[in-house]
Amino acid sequence: MHLRLVIFFGLSLWLGTLLFTNAHADAPIPWDVKTQGRYVTAVCRDLQGRIWVGTEDEQGVWSYDPDSKFWTQFPASPNLSGDIYALACDKAGRIWAGGTAGVSVYNGQQWKQYGPTDGPLGTRLFALAVSPKDGSVWGATEAGLFRYHNSRWTYFTRAEGLPSDQASSLAFAPDGTLYVGTQCNGIAIGSPANDYKTWRVVTGPRQMPSAATGSGLPSALINCLLVSAIGTVYAGTPLGLAASRDEGFTWHYRRGVDWKAKLAGLYHPLTPDSRPYTGDLLHDDYVTCLGEDGSGRLFIGHRQGGVEVFDPKMGKRVQSGANGGRLEDNIGALLVENKAVWVGTYGGGLLPPASPENSAAASTSVLSPTTLPIPAAPPTLAQLNSMLAQVKSLKGEMPLGGGAFLGEDWRTLGDWVGRYGRQYAVLCAIASPMDQIYTWDSNYEVQGQLGPHHTPDDALRHWLQPGMVNTPRLASLYSPVNGFRAQAEWDDHGETYPQTFEGPDVWVSVKVPEGTYRVSLYDTNKDGHDGDNSLRDYQVDLLPYRAKIDDALNLPPLAHTRIHNFWNGFYTSFLVRGPSQYWIHIAKNGSKNTVVAGVFIDKLSGPVTRFDHLPMAFMNAVHYMPPPIDSIFASKSLETQAAKALWAVSDKTSGKLGAINLSAEFRFLTLRTVVGNHEPDSLMNNWQWYLNIWTPIDRDWFNRNMELVQIMNKKYPSLILR
Numbered sequence: 001m002h003l004r005l006v007i008f009f010g011l012s013l014w015l016g017t018l019l020f021t022n023a024h025a026d027a028p029i030p031w032d033v034k035t036q037g038r039y040v041t042a043v044c045r046d047l048q049g050r051i052w053v054g055t056e057d058e059q060g061v062w063s064y065d066p067d068s069k070f071w072t073q074f075p076a077s078p079n080l081s082g083d084i085y086a087l088a089c090d091k092a093g094r095i096w097a098g099g100t101a102g103v104s105v106y107n108g109q110q111w112k113q114y115g116p117t118d119g120p121l122g123t124r125l126f127a128l129a130v131s132p133k134d135g136s137v138w139g140a141t142e143a144g145l146f147r148y149h150n151s152r153w154t155y156f157t158r159a160e161g162l163p164s165d166q167a168s169s170l171a172f173a174p175d176g177t178l179y180v181g182t183q184c185n186g187i188a189i190g191s192p193a194n195d196y197k198t199w200r201v202v203t204g205p206r207q208m209p210s211a212a213t214g215s216g217l218p219s220a221l222i223n224c225l226l227v228s229a230i231g232t233v234y235a236g237t238p239l240g241l242a243a244s245r246d247e248g249f250t251w252h253y254r255r256g257v258d259w260k261a262k263l264a265g266l267y268h269p270l271t272p273d274s275r276p277y278t279g280d281l282l283h284d285d286y287v288t289c290l291g292e293d294g295s296g297r298l299f300i301g302h303r304q305g306g307v308e309v310f311d312p313k314m315g316k317r318v319q320s321g322a323n324g325g326r327l328e329d330n331i332g333a334l335l336v337e338n339k340a341v342w343v344g345t346y347g348g349g350l351l352p353p354a355s356p357e358n359s360a361a362a363s364t365s366v367l368s369p370t371t372l373p374i375p376a377a378p379p380t381l382a383q384l385n386s387m388l389a390q391v392k393s394l395k396g397e398m399p400l401g402g403g404a405f406l407g408e409d410w411r412t413l414g415d416w417v418g419r420y421g422r423q424y425a426v427l428c429a430i431a432s433p434m435d436q437i438y439t440w441d442s443n444y445e446v447q448g449q450l451g452p453h454h455t456p457d458d459a460l461r462h463w464l465q466p467g468m469v470n471t472p473r474l475a476s477l478y479s480p481v482n483g484f485r486a487q488a489e490w491d492d493h494g495e496t497y498p499q500t501f502e503g504p505d506v507w508v509s510v511k512v513p514e515g516t517y518r519v520s521l522y523d524t525n526k527d528g529h530d531g532d533n534s535l536r537d538y539q540v541d542l543l544p545y546r547a548k549i550d551d552a553l554n555l556p557p558l559a560h561t562r563i564h565n566f567w568n569g570f571y572t573s574f575l576v577r578g579p580s581q582y583w584i585h586i587a588k589n590g591s592k593n594t595v596v597a598g599v600f601i602d603k604l605s606g607p608v609t610r611f612d613h614l615p616m617a618f619m620n621a622v623h624y625m626p627p628p629i630d631s632i633f634a635s636k637s638l639e640t641q642a643a644k645a646l647w648a649v650s651d652k653t654s655g656k657l658g659a660i661n662l663s664a665e666f667r668f669l670t671l672r673t674v675v676g677n678h679e680p681d682s683l684m685n686n687w688q689w690y691l692n693i694w695t696p697i698d699r700d701w702f703n704r705n706m707e708l709v710q711i712m713n714k715k716y717p718s719l720i721l722r
Contacts, residue, residue: 029064033349036062036071039529040344042087043335044095051335051342052095053350054084056567057529061087061097061106079111080104083568088128091135092370098125100410100568103139103146107372116668116693117675118375120146121155124410124570127169133176133192140167142408142570143664145180147196153376158661161199162188165407165664166561171225171233179233179248181222183562184539187235189248202248208239209253210263211273212281217242218253221539221562226290226298232312234298236287238537238590241300243312254315256285256305258500262590265500267453267553279315283308283327286590291336299341301331303535307343323351330534346534378676379669384642387666391649394656398516401580403542403558404660406518406573409692413524413569414477414485415702417616418624419692420520420571421600425616428597429462429488430479438480438618440611445511446599448490451585452549453503460506461491463595465526475524475569477598480618483710487526487597494593499535506586506594507549512578515606516655519576521584522598524569532592538563539589542574545581552583569597575604575660604654620712624705626689630682637677643670647687667691 042054051064060082061074076082081099088096095106102115102123115123122141129138136149144157144165157165162180169181176192186203190196204220219237226234233244239262240255254277262285263270284305291299297318298310306327309319321327323343333344340353379387398404412419424444427436437446450460468476468487476485492504510519521540527533541557561572563586576582588594603612615623635641647670653659671691674684688695 029069029352031350031352036073036349038349039332039346040350041083041085041332041346042097043333043342043344043350044087044089045335045337046089046095047093051352052087052089052097053344054087054097054333056083056085056346058082060084061095074106074111077111079113081113085565086125086128086139088130088137090130090137094370094372096128096137096139098128098139098141100124103128105373107370110372112372114373114375116691117672119148119153119373121157121665121668122146122165124408124568126167126565127181129170129172129178131172131176131178131192132174133172138170138178140170140180142166142410143668145170148373151374155665156190156196156199157665159665160197163199163201163203164405168222168564169225171227173227173231173233173247177247179225179227181225181235182220183564184221184560186217186220187222187225187248200248202251204237208262208266208270209255210270211255211275211277212259213252213254213277213279214273216251216253218255223287224289226292228292228298228312229296234290236290236300238286240285241282241287241290254279254282256282256302258285261498261500262502265498266502267451280310280317283320288331289334291334291341293336293341294338299334299336301334301343303330304328307331307334307341323353325351347529376672378639378672381639381642384639384646384670384673387662387669388642388646388649391646391653391659391662391666394653394658394662396657398575398577398655398657400577401544401582402577403582404575405542405559405561406575406660407664408561409520409571409573410568411694412571412692413474415474415694415699416477416522416571416598416600417480417619417702417706418626419689420522420602421598422602422616423517423611424601426599427477427479427488428490428599429464430477430482430486432464432488433462435462436479436481436618438616440614440617441513441609443511443513444601445509446601447509448596448599449507449509450492451503451505451507452553453501453505454493454497458493458496458504461493462488463491464488468526473526476526477522478706480616480706480709483706483713487524489523489595489597492588492594494588494591495532499532499590499592501588503588504594505588506596508584508586508596508599509545509581510576510584510599510601511581512576512601513606514579516575516577516604517606518573518600518602518604519582519584520571520573520600520602521563521586521596522569522571522600523563523566523596525566528567536563536566536591536593536595537589538591538594539587540572541583541585541587542576543583543585545583549583552585558582571600575655577655578606605652619709620716622705622709622712624702624709627682627685629686630680635677635679637679639673640677640679643673644683646670 037055037059039056053062086098097104104113122143124142127140164182164185166183171179180188188199204217218239224236235242242251242253284302286303289301306329307322330346332346335342343351425438465487470484476487542559546552
């Protein structure tokens with residue numbers, strides 16, 4: 001369904017069905033934040049000169065035709081996410097829109113969504129880019145990269161040499177060299193010369209640099225990338241902007257005006273380097289997006305510094321602000337053209353240029369409408385057998401007390417019951433000032449506390465969000481005890497400290513018995529549309545346990561990740577092996593405060609206990625479990641037999657060294673075999689459960705089971721704790 005707006009120059013009144021007469025040709029393009037949205041996250045231009053705008057908060061996609069002066073809305077639908085975070089136009093003129101349920105493609109007539117069973121392996125898109133060399137479309141997701149080229153989908157993950165599956169940004173050089181920014185593992189660089197089979201990795205430092213300018217990347221956390229017309233590669237980070245003029249071999253960074261305040265706010269303050277530097281510092285250390293105009297000027301968007309324009313030749317700022325925006329704006333997207341810039345703000349909507357470039361220079365070879373991408377094919381029998389051999393070849397167990405990053409889940413949202421916390425779950429502060437703990441087994445333990453850097457009288461807060469008790473928001477955790485969703489969390493009280501103060505942070509101690517376990521954190525930026533709450537961005541480290549946090553701080557992390565851009569809730573998970581104890585450090589990282597909504601423990605392998613097959617605690621004998629596989633099911637398909645064997649072996653090798661690099665990708669591909677062969681629903685439903693793939697039927701089944709729990713709790717209140 002399309003909603004078309006025609007805007008009349010000089011009027012601000014919306015008429016009935018949102019219909020206006022055409023705007024004057026020279027008038028600024030209007031954007032109504034009340035109707036079109038405040039949270040702009042992506043902007044691109046198509047081959048016909050139309051501007052496409054992606055928004056958050058269920059506003060979907062908007063398209064502006066500069067000839068007709070029409071805005072057309074493409075609202076949320078089964079084939080288009082309501083929250084869009086990346087846009088691109090391919091060589092055929094199709095629009096690719098990345099959201100929270102995969103990638104959607106518009107061919108001029110309709111949208112089609114592609115997810116883990118027929119497109120990307122991941123569902124949360126962070127970036128899209130089109131190769132200037134061969135026209136292939138690339139996407140950055142929480143499960144690595146995908147490429148669509150010559151009607152074929154291919155994938156690049158840790159198994160293919162990336163330093164992390166958490167890809168955050170993409171940029172191409174004219175020769176097809178691809179620069180991949182990761183959430184917290186630096187930059188990976190791949191070449192078309194060997195079809196991106198190897199990746200050169202540029203890691204950034206974990207410690208904040210003590211100088212305003214210097215060599216190398218200033219941080220391993222990469223927010224955005226840009227390759228300029230002359231080949232300079234730019235990387236925006238939370239600690240400034242880096243540039244490389246030799247294809248990423250060497251870098252030089254420049255920080256923001258707040259760099260000294262951040263050094264002074266560290267738990268162990270650093271003395272600022274007194275060496276002189278040339279040129280201007282940035283408005284703000286935190287860089288969100290980048291663009292270059294026709295004269296080579298660099299446009300830099302910030303989290304709190306609006307837009308500024310630098311002349312790279314002089315190393316100086318030549319303009320502060322753009323399109324009437326404020327210097328304190330949070331910039332969500334930039335589209336910089338030859339003579340015009342489109343600014344998407346996170347909170348203030350779209351700021352169009354006063355004199356936008358028209359479509360006269362646009363290509364006339366657009367195929368509109370054109371064909372949609374072909375869905376991803378299931379793996380062949382040879383590919384399945386190759387994957388099976390790789391998994392069988394894994395040797396060695398994760399060491400006792402070891403740990404690794406597992407991955408993210410953006411699909412389950414607040415419906416954790418049955419998927420997470422089978423052994424232990426804590427819903428933080430949901431009965432404020434108390435937590436709700438779901439477990440039968442006293443061998444597990446989770447405790448939260450403040451980090452060591454805080455005022456003497458401060459302590460961890462147990463916060464229950466006013467107005468969000470019994471909330472319909474799916475991203476808020478459901479409580480089987482209460483029978484409703486509520487938004488609650490542990491809170492480090494960071495809002496009472498300067499933003500440049502390191503900490504206090506939330507530290508979570510986790511104790512597990514013998515076995516291999518998945519430990520997951522859940523978070524959602526529930527009030528992230530309100531002021532400084534939008535600034536939340538956390539670094540997360542898994543550390544060996546020490547009785548004193550100061551001793552743990554000096555240890556190298558076993559694994560690390562990032563909680564970033566999380567208006568939509570998601571789980572981030574680690575693999576651990578016990579019996580052992582760990583710290584999970586969730587660092588404020590220049591945010592307003594640090595919050596954690598839930599912590600969950602699931603056994604992947606280990607000794608069988610008498611609790612393993614009981615209903616979850618507080619479920620009053622209601623068994624909400626993975627749907628069983630039909631016991632008489634025996635497929636004649638060799639591909640399905642190989643897929644089942646691969647799935648079974650993956651279960652048995654979950655704790656093996658290197659298994660994490662293979663498991664997620666291989667399991668999604670085995671599911672495609674079942675779907676492609678039209679096998680019985682019982683097998684598909686069981687595997688989808690373990691892969692956290694949800695359908696409307698799954699949500700309905702969850703709700704029915706939770707309703708049954710409440711009926712049983714009222715009928716047999718004495719059994720609530722059994």
